[in-house]
Amino acid sequence: MSHLEQSSTSPQIEFRNVTKMYGSVAAVKDLSMSVGRGEFLTILGPSGSGKTTALMLLAGFAMPTKGDILISGKSMAEVPSYRRDQGIVFQNYALFPHLTVRRNLEFPLEMRGVNATKRAKRVDSILARVHLSDFGHRMPSQLSGGQQQRIALARALVADPPILLLDEPLGALDRNLREQMQIEIKNLHREMRKTTICVTHDQEEALTLSDRIVVMRSGHIEQTGAPETLYDRPATRFVANFLGEANFLASLGTKVCADEDQPPHTVAMIRPERVSIASASDPGHTGAERFQSVTGKVEDMIYAGSLRKYNVRVGGNLLIVREHVASGKQVFAPEDEVKLNWLRSDVRFVAE
Incomplete structure (x- = not known):
C-alpha cells in the first residue's frame, strides 16, 4: 500500500488516518491523503473499494470512526455538511423536479441569504458558463441527460464554493455524451481552478480528467500518481488490470x-498497444537486441471500428494485442500463426 504523496501545492484537504x-466492516481503513488547492483528484476503484465512503466522509454525510479530516487546516469533526462550503454533483443529478432550472440554481443562493438582485446576476452568469442561457425557464424533465448534467454542475458551482465534489458524475450518460461532458468539466476546472474530488469506476474518465488519481482497493490506497504514471508504471497487478488492459508475461515458454x-515477487507486464503483430514468417525488426519476439496462434480477432483486438495463444498464456485499423495492414484470422514483437524497454514489473 502506498499513501498519497503531498501535492506540490499547499494541501487544502487532508485525511489523517481515517x-x-x-x-x-471497515469501509475505509487508516486512510491518509492530501489534496492540493486547485487540484483535480480522482478516486478510482471497483464497487466496495471505499471510494464513495471517502467522498461521503469529506462531504459530511458520514463521520469517521477514527481519524480526522481537515479543510484548510481546520478539523471537520464538528462541522455539519451544510456548513462545509462544498458544491456536490451526484450521479442522478438530484435536481428538484418541481422547480425550473433557474429556481434550481437560485435555491442554494437563497439558503445563503443572497439577495434577489445578486441571485439573478449569479444565475445568469453560471447559465452562460455552461452554455444554457436560454434554458432557465424549463423544468428538469424538459432537458436532455447532458443538459441536466450541466445544470447539476451549475448548481454546485453557483455559490462559488472553494471545493467541488463529483460522485460518479457521468455514469448516467451514454458514451458520446460522457466524452463531451469530460471536455466540459476539464474546461470548467481549467477556468475556475476549483479543488475537485471526483469518484468514479470509469478508468477512461479518470485518465482524462485528473491531475492525480488515487486507486483504492478494499478500503485502502493501492497506488497514487499522475495518470500517465499509473498507466505506464502500475505498482501492482491489481492497478495494472484495473487501469486498462494488461498482458502478464508468464508461461510463454521463453524467458x-x-x-x-526483475525484482523479487513481481511479474512482467506489457500493455496490449505496445505489442505489434506480424506474420510468423516476418523477418523481424532491425536492431533486434532492443526487441523481444514470440510466436503464437490467433484465437480471436475483434473489430472495434478504429481498433482491432487480437487474442493470441503463446505457450500457456493468452496475450492481447490492440492495433489501430489502417489501410494496408495485414489482417489475421483465428488459427493464423503470428509473431508478436515488443520493445524490451516497454516491459514493466508489478507486484503480485
Whole structure:
C-alpha cells in the first residue's frame, strides 16, 4: 500500500488516518491523503473499494470512526455538511423536479441569504458558463441527460464554493455524451481552478480528467500518481488490470527480456498497444537486441471500428494485442500463426 504523496501545492484537504466502520466492516481503513488547492483528484476503484465512503466522509454525510479530516487546516469533526462550503454533483443529478432550472440554481443562493438582485446576476452568469442561457425557464424533465448534467454542475458551482465534489458524475450518460461532458468539466476546472474530488469506476474518465488519481482497493490506497504514471508504471497487478488492459508475461515458454532487472515477487507486464503483430514468417525488426519476439496462434480477432483486438495463444498464456485499423495492414484470422514483437524497454514489473 502506498499513501498519497503531498501535492506540490499547499494541501487544502487532508485525511489523517481515517477509518470508517459499518458494524464489523471497515469501509475505509487508516486512510491518509492530501489534496492540493486547485487540484483535480480522482478516486478510482471497483464497487466496495471505499471510494464513495471517502467522498461521503469529506462531504459530511458520514463521520469517521477514527481519524480526522481537515479543510484548510481546520478539523471537520464538528462541522455539519451544510456548513462545509462544498458544491456536490451526484450521479442522478438530484435536481428538484418541481422547480425550473433557474429556481434550481437560485435555491442554494437563497439558503445563503443572497439577495434577489445578486441571485439573478449569479444565475445568469453560471447559465452562460455552461452554455444554457436560454434554458432557465424549463423544468428538469424538459432537458436532455447532458443538459441536466450541466445544470447539476451549475448548481454546485453557483455559490462559488472553494471545493467541488463529483460522485460518479457521468455514469448516467451514454458514451458520446460522457466524452463531451469530460471536455466540459476539464474546461470548467481549467477556468475556475476549483479543488475537485471526483469518484468514479470509469478508468477512461479518470485518465482524462485528473491531475492525480488515487486507486483504492478494499478500503485502502493501492497506488497514487499522475495518470500517465499509473498507466505506464502500475505498482501492482491489481492497478495494472484495473487501469486498462494488461498482458502478464508468464508461461510463454521463453524467458522474458527487459531493460530492467526483475525484482523479487513481481511479474512482467506489457500493455496490449505496445505489442505489434506480424506474420510468423516476418523477418523481424532491425536492431533486434532492443526487441523481444514470440510466436503464437490467433484465437480471436475483434473489430472495434478504429481498433482491432487480437487474442493470441503463446505457450500457456493468452496475450492481447490492440492495433489501430489502417489501410494496408495485414489482417489475421483465428488459427493464423503470428509473431508478436515488443520493445524490451516497454516491459514493466508489478507486484503480485
